[in-house]
Amino acid sequence: MEIVVCVKRVPETAEAEVVIAEDGRSIEERDLVFDINEADNYALEEALLLKEKFGGSVTAVTVGPEKADDVLRMCLAKGADKAIRLTDERFKGSDAYVTALLLYRAIRDLDFDLILTGCMASDDGYTQVGVTLAELLDIPHAVYVKKLEIEGQVAKVHCELEGGLEEVMEVKLPALFTIQTGINEPRYASLLGIRKAMRKEIEVLNLDDLGLGEEEVGESGSKIELRRLFIPPVEKEAEILEGKPEEVSARLVEILKSEGVI
Amino acid sequence: MKEILVLVEHRRGEIRDVTFEMLSKGRELAGEMGAELTSALLGYDVGSFAEELSKWADRVLVVEDEKLKDFNAEAYQRVLATLLSKRQPALTLIAHSSFGTDLAPSLAAELGFPLATDCIDLRVEDGELIAVRQMYGGKVNAEVSFRQAPQRMVTVRQGAFPIEEGQRAGQIVAFPSPLTEEIDIKRFIEYVEAAPGEVDITQADIIVAVGRGIKEKENLSLIEELAEALGGVVACSRPIVDAGWLPSDRQVGQSGKTVKPKLYMAIGISGAFQHIIGMKGSDTIVAINKDPNAPIFHVADYGIVGDLFDVVPELIKRLKA
Numbered sequence: 001m002e003i004v005v006c007v008k009r010v011p012e013t014a015e016a017e018v019v020i021a022e023d024g025r026s027i028e029e030r031d032l033v034f035d036i037n038e039a040d041n042y043a044l045e046e047a048l049l050l051k052e053k054f055g056g057s058v059t060a061v062t063v064g065p066e067k068a069d070d071v072l073r074m075c076l077a078k079g080a081d082k083a084i085r086l087t088d089e090r091f092k093g094s095d096a097y098v099t100a101l102l103l104y105r106a107i108r109d110l111d112f113d114l115i116l117t118g119c120m121a122s123d124d125g126y127t128q129v130g131v132t133l134a135e136l137l138d139i140p141h142a143v144y145v146k147k148l149e150i151e152g153q154v155a156k157v158h159c160e161l162e163g164g165l166e167e168v169m170e171v172k173l174p175a176l177f178t179i180q181t182g183i184n185e186p187r188y189a190s191l192l193g194i195r196k197a198m199r200k201e202i203e204v205l206n207l208d209d210l211g212l213g214e215e216e217v218g219e220s221g222s223k224i225e226l227r228r229l230f231i232p233p234v235e236k237e238a239e240i241l242e243g244k245p246e247e248v249s250a251r252l253v254e255i256l257k258s259e260g261v262i
Numbered sequence: 263m264k265e266i267l268v269l270v271e272h273r274r275g276e277i278r279d280v281t282f283e284m285l286s287k288g289r290e291l292a293g294e295m296g297a298e299l300t301s302a303l304l305g306y307d308v309g310s311f312a313e314e315l316s317k318w319a320d321r322v323l324v325v326e327d328e329k330l331k332d333f334n335a336e337a338y339q340r341v342l343a344t345l346l347s348k349r350q351p352a353l354t355l356i357a358h359s360s361f362g363t364d365l366a367p368s369l370a371a372e373l374g375f376p377l378a379t380d381c382i383d384l385r386v387e388d389g390e391l392i393a394v395r396q397m398y399g400g401k402v403n404a405e406v407s408f409r410q411a412p413q414r415m416v417t418v419r420q421g422a423f424p425i426e427e428g429q430r431a432g433q434i435v436a437f438p439s440p441l442t443e444e445i446d447i448k449r450f451i452e453y454v455e456a457a458p459g460e461v462d463i464t465q466a467d468i469i470v471a472v473g474r475g476i477k478e479k480e481n482l483s484l485i486e487e488l489a490e491a492l493g494g495v496v497a498c499s500r501p502i503v504d505a506g507w508l509p510s511d512r513q514v515g516q517s518g519k520t521v522k523p524k525l526y527m528a529i530g531i532s533g534a535f536q537h538i539i540g541m542k543g544s545d546t547i548v549a550i551n552k553d554p555n556a557p558i559f560h561v562a563d564y565g566i567v568g569d570l571f572d573v574v575p576e577l578i579k580r581l582k583a
Binding site: 011013014015017018020027096097100119122123124125126127128129130131132134135136140141142143144156158159160161162163164165166167168169170171172181182185222223224225226227228229230231232234235236237238239240241245246248249250252253255256259261262 | 273333334335336358359360361363364366367368370371372376377378379380392395396397398399400401402403404405406407408409411420446447448449450451452453454455456468474475492493500501503504505506510511513516517518519520524525532534545546547548549552553554555557559560561562563564565566567568569572573575576577579580581
């Protein structure tokens with residue numbers, strides 16, 4: 001089974017402070033820690049599990065700067081066989097469609113049965129690239145996959161809907177699935193894996209290698225234009241209790257008792 | 263006449279709320295753009311839906327086909343590619359739901375429409391459509407515009423727009439289904455409900471919910487102690503379930519449960535919107551988090567900015583006193 005996994009290098013922002021940069025259209029990256037997008041990590045693990053079961057190979061592909069090699073090396077260390085990085089200054093400012101177009105150009109000539117990607121990137125939250133890529137490749141797709149079973153040329157997927165409901169779909173391969181977090185338990189790379197990964201090759205492709213023109217990518221090729229970033233206006237502010245742990249906890253219990261909550 | 267088109271999302275015999283949210287916003291935009299509001303209803307035996315929807319739009323286009331009995335993005339895409347090419351609406355609204363996410367990106371790519379996803383606001387400025395969406399887990403808003411295009415598409419966040427009762431008397435118009443054969447590359451098999459757990463958190467008066475801030479599974483005992491001291495139940499945000507530390511019936515949020523207890527304590531939960539949407543209706547919300555900028559503080563009534571490992575033990579002491 002030949003599997004392609006699309007991954008992205010993103011900043012960890014759930015527990016970090018996010019500051020808008022001076023240009024008003026990007027965020028300050030200096031103090032942020034970067035890692036593989038969480039949902040992509042689950043997608044990679046799912047690919048590795050399938051490879052263990054069916055044999056074949058896993059290829060990790062990313063659109064990103066040279067620094068994205070860290071993420072690709074980690075994929076290789078965990079068990080991916082090949083990695084491809086799409087890098088070019090001119091890709092900057094690409095919207096979701098263009099990103100999918102870049103991936104399409106790199107992947108269309110590969111031999112694949114399955115393409116897996118995270119359901120959503122934690123930085124832009126587009127939730128769009130995977131499905132757009134499937135359309136460009138003219139293969140069926142499913143999203144928010146929580147369970148994936150393959151028998152012959154058919155995949156049976158459980159897709160997460162809302163409120164705890166799931167739907168089961170049967171999809172013919174080759175297909176693309178966007179993977180939801182929690183589908184499996186991602187492994188850690190072993191030291192041996194890390195060492196082996198250093199020797200595996202990362203193929204780097206640029207705009208010319210993909211056979212695209214400058215006007216088809218980046219800001220000029222994008223149909224969605226970012227005007228500005230801004231901090232969400234705050235409609236409500238919690239009453240913040242100040243003081244040492246002993247003081248705030250006493251205060252809180254007092255408030256809750258006086259309001260009849262407890 | 264310019265047209266704004268809203269795709270009706272329905273499931274298991276019910277039109278989902280997000281449809282009415284989109285129709286409400288759609289009506290506002292139609293007014294601003296001098297356009298008519300049309301809703302597109304795809305399904306099988308959905309006549310009663312059409313009646314209801316005619317109160318909300320100027321026109322209800324109904325595509326009846328047995329092949330549309332259960333939602334299948336493949337089938338919907340084939341129908342809508344034809345429908346949208348014919349009607350050429352200036353703007354199409356689809357829910358940013360699981361169904362909508364399965365459909366909109368490929369449909370937009372097929373038709374060559376610019377698509378902005380997960381929009382929380384839409385407005386017209388100098389004749390141009392401007393959309394607002396969020397990034398970085400809701401910590402930043404992004405204002406986007408669309409490259410010149412006669413037709414645009416957006417997916418709309420569930421719960422972003424208020425529902426304003428429809429008072430129209432729209433026409434119901436049949437639109438012939440272009441589907442000719444069964445779709446076999448992707449088939450709907452069945453729905454699966456989440457198995458009921460031992461505790462139904464939606465019935466609890468007091469909920470103590472824990473998030474990533476708890477760091478290790480072993481630390482959950484601290485949260486259990488707090489819940490016990492308060493006489494409540496333990497719930498959690500998605501990452502805790504993903505890690506396998508608590509079963510999914512404890513998950514509060516868009517893909518989990520919606521709760522409205524008397525007291526909701528959010529411990530070490532940053533407040534991503536997918537979680538907020540499941541608990542913002544609670545009577546009193548208290549948040550404890552290290553990050554003063556955590557979005558949870560915008561929905562909480564009371565907040566403590568601090569280390570939960572310092573604060574929670576003190577709280578337990580006070581409650582047991």
